[in-house]
Amino acid sequence: MPVPDIEPLRRRLRQEGRRLTRPREAVARVMAEADSVLTPEEVRARARTTCPGIGLVTVYRTLDLLTDLGCVRRVHLEASCHGYARCDLDHGHHVVCRRCQTVVEIAGTEDLAPLLRRVARRTGFRVEDHLLELVGLCPACQDDLPEEA
Amino acid sequence: MPVPDIEPLRRRLRQEGRRLTRPREAVARVMAEADSVLTPEEVRARARTTCPGIGLVTVYRTLDLLTDLGCVRRVHLEASCHGYARCDLDHGHHVVCRRCQTVVEIAGTEDLAPLLRRVARRTGFRVEDHLLELVGLCPACQDDLPEEA
């Protein structure tokens, strides 16, 4: 659990005349320390240890803000699309544990480039963006379930 | 726009003691003929030409049913996760036009296999499933917007 350095965030906000407030710092820390996918409600629960009165609306707004700044990304899964995860890489994707929600980011753009080109050629589409999420079992959860499908 | 053959659907339902009703047939036709991603509300609007009184709840239930049967899939995009598209292939993915929602299905599992293996090796995850959606501009929309980003 790395101790997040919030100074870069403060600077980026200041550049745009925006502010680093207590609630924002709380959410930023929660996300920076999160090693799993969190829903807005879960983010709020964790943020309350640092900023007791934080409201859910502020969590939503701050997650949007952090998403714009590129340090957080919404995780889309078949089961639910309500999770957010930290993202450190530029074009990274996520592998999510279906059991404990642990998330690991993986670099990925180069791997997909040939596929994207092939699709563009075959369909005539100009492929501009993609969404890739991987789901499975993290090492710890594999050990916990020696049997099971 | 292919004329869908609903007999296979009727047979599959009958095998399980289930029924091919007017609303189900209407939704199945709409989806089979759809060349774009449709929200449940849009599906209902189209289905009403065949089945005027169809309710939104039935559309939801039927989309779930068709998803189970593997002929429809939910499409997840950054912008919205509320769309459904026909799917003909077994492990196909979708390319969606960000402007007109036109959707084309692409075969894809083999392309991803090496990437999935690499992720499994690097992260220790047992990778069980994945979600891949491509977004871009379809040929028609490229022509309509000779300029624009």
Added chain:
DNA sequence: GTGAATGCAAACTATTTGCAAAGGT
């Protein structure tokens, strides 16, 4: 005729908006 499926209304969950009050700079 029987039981599966429908459609409405209502419940529920997730998210957004309006606005007065609070707080960073």
Added chain:
DNA sequence: ACCTTTGCAAATAGTTTGCATTCAC
């Protein structure tokens, strides 16, 4: 002091559930 941001309440959007009625078989 100024102006952004907050938090509440209420509005909105998407989806699910309960239940009497309808309809495919």
